Amino acid sequence: MENHQGEHTANLLLPCLTLKEMDGVALVSFDDRDAKVNTLNSKLIPQFEEVLDYVEKSKTVEALVLISGKKDCFVAGADITELQGADQEGAKNLSMSGQKLFSRMEKLRQPVVAAIDGSCLGGGLELALACDYRLASSSAKTVLGLPEVLLGLLPGAGGTQRLSKIVGLENALKMMLTGMNVRPEKAKKWGLIDYLVFADGLEDKALKVARALAKKQLTPSRAKKTSVMSVLEKTNAGKKFILQKALQQAEKKTRGLYPAPKAIIDVLSYTIEHPEKGYEKESELFAQLSQTPQCHGLISLYFGQSELKKNRYGPVEKSAKNIAVLGAGLMGAGIGLVSLQKKFHVRLRDISQKQLASAKKYIWKSFDRKIKRKSMTRFESQKMLSGLFTQTDLQHFNRCDVVIEAVFEDLELKHKVLKEIEEIESDKIIFASNTSAIPISDIAKVSKRPERVIGMHYFSPVEKMPLLEIIVTEKTSEEVARTAVDIGLRQGKTVIVVKDGPGFYTTRILAPFMDEAAIVALEGLDFYTLDDAMKDFGYPVGPIALIDEVGVDVALHVSETLSKSLGERVNGGETKILSELISKGSKGRKSGKGFFVYDQSPSSWYEKIPGLKKKSVKKPINPEVLSFITQNGKKSVKPVDLEDVQKRLSYRMINEAAYCLQEGILQQAVDG
Numbered sequence: 001m002e003n004h005q006g007e008h009t010a011n012l013l014l015p016c017l018t019l020k021e022m023d024g025v026a027l028v029s030f031d032d033r034d035a036k037v038n039t040l041n042s043k044l045i046p047q048f049e050e051v052l053d054y055v056e057k058s059k060t061v062e063a064l065v066l067i068s069g070k071k072d073c074f075v076a077g078a079d080i081t082e083l084q085g086a087d088q089e090g091a092k093n094l095s096m097s098g099q100k101l102f103s104r105m106e107k108l109r110q111p112v113v114a115a116i117d118g119s120c121l122g123g124g125l126e127l128a129l130a131c132d133y134r135l136a137s138s139s140a141k142t143v144l145g146l147p148e149v150l151l152g153l154l155p156g157a158g159g160t161q162r163l164s165k166i167v168g169l170e171n172a173l174k175m176m177l178t179g180m181n182v183r184p185e186k187a188k189k190w191g192l193i194d195y196l197v198f199a200d201g202l203e204d205k206a207l208k209v210a211r212a213l214a215k216k217q218l219t220p221s222r223a224k225k226t227s228v229m230s231v232l233e234k235t236n237a238g239k240k241f242i243l244q245k246a247l248q249q250a251e252k253k254t255r256g257l258y259p260a261p262k263a264i265i266d267v268l269s270y271t272i273e274h275p276e277k278g279y280e281k282e283s284e285l286f287a288q289l290s291q292t293p294q295c296h297g298l299i300s301l302y303f304g305q306s307e308l309k310k311n312r313y314g315p316v317e318k319s320a321k322n323i324a325v326l327g328a329g330l331m332g333a334g335i336g337l338v339s340l341q342k343k344f345h346v347r348l349r350d351i352s353q354k355q356l357a358s359a360k361k362y363i364w365k366s367f368d369r370k371i372k373r374k375s376m377t378r379f380e381s382q383k384m385l386s387g388l389f390t391q392t393d394l395q396h397f398n399r400c401d402v403v404i405e406a407v408f409e410d411l412e413l414k415h416k417v418l419k420e421i422e423e424i425e426s427d428k429i430i431f432a433s434n435t436s437a438i439p440i441s442d443i444a445k446v447s448k449r450p451e452r453v454i455g456m457h458y459f460s461p462v463e464k465m466p467l468l469e470i471i472v473t474e475k476t477s478e479e480v481a482r483t484a485v486d487i488g489l490r491q492g493k494t495v496i497v498v499k500d501g502p503g504f505y506t507t508r509i510l511a512p513f514m515d516e517a518a519i520v521a522l523e524g525l526d527f528y529t530l531d532d533a534m535k536d537f538g539y540p541v542g543p544i545a546l547i548d549e550v551g552v553d554v555a556l557h558v559s560e561t562l563s564k565s566l567g568e569r570v571n572g573g574e575t576k577i578l579s580e581l582i583s584k585g586s587k588g589r590k591s592g593k594g595f596f597v598y599d600q601s602p603s604s605w606y607e608k609i610p611g612l613k614k615k616s617v618k619k620p621i622n623p624e625v626l627s628f629i630t631q632n633g634k635k636s637v638k639p640v641d642l643e644d645v646q647k648r649l650s651y652r653m654i655n656e657a658a659y660c661l662q663e664g665i666l667q668q669a670v671d672g
């Protein structure tokens, strides 16, 4: 329908959808006016059915284009709140209603084109997979993926059935088992999308493609698959072989703790034998998964994390742009890197030129890897790097909004750098410390402006670890806290805010856990069994290996510092072993030995062959620690019950977390 000015008016105007007919093409635009993003929910589904009614009856519509009226979001996924509280039957119905809708669309006589700009995830991608042709914008905000596995689920609206036919079994498994986000360039390479276009030209191109498909002048271009796996995928026996391998890998990675990856593989395996019943199996296992404690736990974590993506102090008046980092070591380089990636200008200062050079190299290498993986263009990388300044002095620091110190963990040194910064004229600078355990109020003691001192505790490696713990003292001003949270969120972090105190929250709950591990070790349980037991419980790293990674000296320092206020709770057994190790020069991985001995011999020539991975062998236990345990350890009387060990360690961590909530270290339970 055209008005007198030649503009097209809507033929269907629904709360979440509009349909405009444009010379034989129905342009269907998703735009839920009551929500920030489009989701597939019980409000949208009947409206989409109305669209299908219209198109099925229409004599003029020759093709459809699905597009979004929202910036940076096509359809962000199914609405998970509707799954919460649903019983197995209800969850099955939800899955089946999505399947039914998409297969009805798939059966339309008219070709359907998905024009994707922004997030196209979960149910959003399942919708796009049921289209005949997919175009995507090359915008940095465009991502495609099936993240259901991260919620303990499987794609329940036909995703398990359609994806492998489009991208091949190998890539489909990669996407479904990891929940990875696929950027447009890779999506094009895999055949997940047929055409890549600049965001501005998306609608025009989609309309042209739709007309060409309607006139049969165009067929969807599928990517050619040439890998060994793609040859294997041609036969059922080959497919089964791939699935069997995937199952072995998934079970090894998840230690059998998560049912969703296995369920995804089960659906795919079942479909090979019973292709006509694949959708039914998908709904059935989707519904079963929705009732598992893993799914409930992961969904609750998801909502918790989403909550923490908001600034609890409200919006900032002026966004910080310039970040200075003191200390270009492991942490300083990482903080610089994540800041540059999010378009901050970064001044990196160290007293050592060598450290500055290493930090720059670290940042370049990380950008290079992204360029190779096609998640960043060279131009973007150069633009970001042009915002990096490295220096050994404090020139231009007065232009910075915040200084984040990441110098050695030494209170005197932290005082020295704080005073140096406060001598700079600007009294607007925020001084943030990345200390792992020194109370922020102790650092702020020498400050002229304690209201501008705060803790910003990142974790290593900064670019991989999502958490940022912000620590406020009694004197930290709300405006400073608001800005620090804003910076953390813009750096892409999940931000928790905690009250100052020994070990803050994260270090504090780890200390009793490590302490109990040392007590168990002194009781004679071997380190491999202990670490494995905790990994079987769900921890990503065992406690003994963790002490070696963190550094035996760092663990001892933390334990001694915290024991001043928490006493036995953090220092019941650990320090004896740790001091002994340190006296022998065993400081953990960094010194070549700690609880375990690390191989520091230069790699053999054959280990340098690209793609050849070193066979993982168990690290030998350090004999020094064994002889200490033999002399000082208490032999356990009963045979060790591993479930008991898991509970002893975990409950001490949980107990400390409860103390933190009770004492107000945690502002709200969700932070914990």
Ligand code: NAI
Pocket (backbone or CB within 6 Å): 326, 327, 328, 329, 330, 331, 332, 349, 350, 351, 352, 355, 405, 406, 407, 408, 409, 410, 413, 417, 434, 435, 436, 437, 457, 458, 459, 460
């Ligand atoms: P690092 O030893 O790798 O780096 C410290 C850097 O500070 C060195 O490059 C050193 O040259 C530099 N430095 C010393 N004095 C300086 C000064 N006056 N001005 C500027 N730079 C100076 O140490 P790392 O591991 O990066 O730790 C830094 C801080 O972050 C410590 O407080 C540590 O407790 C904390 N932290 C460390 C974590 C880790 O996993 N390594 C995790 C979280 C916090």
